[in-house]
Amino acid sequence: MAEVLERTPTSSFVGGRFLGGTAALEVIDPATGAALTRVVDADAASVGAKALDAACAAQADWAATTPRERSEILRRAYELCHERADDLAALMTLEMGKPLAEAYGEVSYGAEFLRWFSEEAVREPGRFRHAPAADHAVLTTVRPVGPTLLITPWNFPLSMGTRKIGPALAAGCTVVLKPAQKTPLTSLALMAILAEAGVPDGVVNCVVTSDSKGLSSTLMADPRLRKVSFTGSTAVGRTLIAQSAEHVLRTSMELGGNAPFLVLPSADVETAVEAAMLAKFRNNGEACTAANRFYVHSSVAQEFTDRLVERTEQLVLGPGADPATTLGPLIDRAAVDSVQELMADAVERGAKVLTGGGTGEGGGFFHEATVLGDVPRDARVQREEIFGPLAPITVLDDVEEMIAAANATEFGLMSYVMGEDLGEVTAVTGRLESGMVAVNLGVGSDPSAPFGGVKESGLGREGSHEGLAEYLETTYVRLPL
Numbered sequence: 361m362a363e364v365l366e367r368t369p370t371s372s373f374v375g376g377r378f379l380g381g382t383a384a385l386e387v388i389d390p391a392t393g394a395a396l397t398r399v400v401d402a403d404a405a406s407v408g409a410k411a412l413d414a415a416c417a418a419q420a421d422w423a424a425t426t427p428r429e430r431s432e433i434l435r436r437a438y439e440l441c442h443e444r445a446d447d448l449a450a451l452m453t454l455e456m457g458k459p460l461a462e463a464y465g466e467v468s469y470g471a472e473f474l475r476w477f478s479e480e481a482v483r484e485p486g487r488f489r490h491a492p493a494a495d496h497a498v499l500t501t502v503r504p505v506g507p508t509l510l511i512t513p514w515n516f517p518l519s520m521g522t523r524k525i526g527p528a529l530a531a532g533c534t535v536v537l538k539p540a541q542k543t544p545l546t547s548l549a550l551m552a553i554l555a556e557a558g559v560p561d562g563v564v565n566c567v568v569t570s571d572s573k574g575l576s577s578t579l580m581a582d583p584r585l586r587k588v589s590f591t592g593s594t595a596v597g598r599t600l601i602a603q604s605a606e607h608v609l610r611t612s613m614e615l616g617g618n619a620p621f622l623v624l625p626s627a628d629v630e631t632a633v634e635a636a637m638l639a640k641f642r643n644n645g646e647a648c649t650a651a652n653r654f655y656v657h658s659s660v661a662q663e664f665t666d667r668l669v670e671r672t673e674q675l676v677l678g679p680g681a682d683p684a685t686t687l688g689p690l691i692d693r694a695a696v697d698s699v700q701e702l703m704a705d706a707v708e709r710g711a712k713v714l715t716g717g718g719t720g721e722g723g724g725f726f727h728e729a730t731v732l733g734d735v736p737r738d739a740r741v742q743r744e745e746i747f748g749p750l751a752p753i754t755v756l757d758d759v760e761e762m763i764a765a766a767n768a769t770e771f772g773l774m775s776y777v778m779g780e781d782l783g784e785v786t787a788v789t790g791r792l793e794s795g796m797v798a799v800n801l802g803v804g805s806d807p808s809a810p811f812g813g814v815k816e817s818g819l820g821r822e823g824s825h826e827g828l829a830e831y832l833e834t835t836y837v838r839l840p841l
């Protein structure tokens with residue numbers, strides 16, 4: 361699998377070429393804790409400025425391409441992602457740690473944003489209508505927002521990029537992508553794919569740097585930049601929203617989550633447990649949508665808990681590249697320590713470790729799949745995003761109390777509701793303060809659906825028709841009749 365590293369570019373991509381330079385920034389293998397390879401650490405100010413220059417120089421011509429031309433380039437990029445699935449999946453497993461089967465799943469998921477937006481590109485919205493008095497007409501059209509900064513996290517190295525690049529390019533915007541410094545390789549491989557698919561020089565640029573603050577400050581201080589689209593923590597999102605005020609930038613913010621997982625009295629326990637396994641342990645528990653708090657009705661609590669523990673014990677912890685592995689390492693040592701601290705806090709307040717709890721041996725960043733029972737409402741896990749394989753269960757006697765507990769957070773990204781009584785389920789989903797809800801399922805992500813949060817989980821939506829609108833300005837022309 362490691363041969364893929366020899367084929368993967370190691371420097372920033374600006375104006376249609378990889379810049380080269382001395383590769384000094386280590387990319388760490390989470391399965392061993394050792395350096396996997398090195399990439400060039402771009403100077404945020406100078407390379408950032410060059411990337412924005414390239415994006416600005418390409419903007420007018422890219423906006424002038426026909427929707428069909430943009431669509432066909434995106435479609436070709438989608439096909440190339442599938443042709444290069446082995447490389448993309450291997451890179452994600454190597455640099456991020458997820459099990460290889462899940463990495464292949466992300467290739468499909470990530471590529472699908474390119475296909476979806478290749479189809480959306482040719483369905484640009486617009487309308488013509490008479491004013492109410494029929495004394496004039498209103499022609500409403502859209503145009504691309506303009507050069508955009510895209511900032512992505514490490515947990516989904518391909519799809520968090522394509523979820524932004526797909527709609528931006530479909531709308532006619534040029535971009536500068538800043539991937540997380542922990543996982544730059546997948547993004548660099550994607551740059552080669554986009555160039556091969558026919559994306560003109562300067563339309564997509566990618567700056568790999570350890571100075572993320574320097575890069576965003578450089579670009580956001582330049583009035584030519586018109587938008588920032590960020591996926592990452594709420595803390596960083598807040599800073600970027602404040603910075604975006606200077607030049608009144610359009611912003612899209614996909615931020616942190618704290619998903620409640622409600623098991624209602626009418627739940628089918630087997631269905632609920634299978635959904636819980638996905639919602640909690642997919643992507644090693646490192647997903648913004650991961651179930652963070654399990655609120656289980658007392659009438660089904662024992663059966664649900666026993667079965668969840670049983671299924672959790674079947675997970676195989678190991679390096680993502682091992683085909684037997686179903687739970688990979690976390691991204692770094694700090695992530696392991698953070699899960700341990702949250703667990704210790706809950707245990708100190710009365711929670712019980714029902715299975716797991718340990719960390720792995722050796723240099724890798726392993727944490728066992730863990731289930732906690734009797735987790736009190738004042739434990740830190742009730743308020744803080746875990747980002748690891750820890751499932752805290754709290755048993756409640758009343759559905760009203762479950763809804764109140766679910767909403768008792770500043771976050772509002774994803775929620776899960778398990779129940780077979782449709783009336784009860786829809787009464788609950790309608791009251792959850794959440795941008796997305798999955799019913800009797802453990803995954804809500806879908807390129808054709810609007811992904812995003814309410815409250816402090818973000819602004820705007822990605823995927824679906826809404827995803828394209830994030831990169832379009834609406835303008836109108838008043839016409840005489």
Ligand SMILES: NC(=O)c1ccc[n+]([C@@H]2O[C@H](COP(=O)([O-])OP(=O)(O)OC[C@H]3O[C@@H](n4cnc5c(N)ncnc54)[C@H](O)[C@@H]3O)[C@@H](O)[C@H]2O)c1
Nearest residue numbers: 512513514539540572573576592593596614615616617648
């Ligand atoms: N809502 C979503 O769709 C979604 C998806 C994935 C991850 N997330 C969230 O992301 C977080 C985990 O990812 P992370 O640890 O990479 O988040 P993070 O906020 O630390 O980093 C995200 C990106 O922002 C960059 N960054 C960090 N500080 C910056 C600054 N001051 N200015 C500009 N850029 C900066 C990082 O280099 C990285 O590229 C979790 O909170 C998770 O819930 C949200």
Ligand SMILES: O=CCCC(=O)O
Nearest residue numbers: 515646647648649805
């Ligand atoms: O981490 C958040 C993104 C999760 C997803 O898109 O499924």
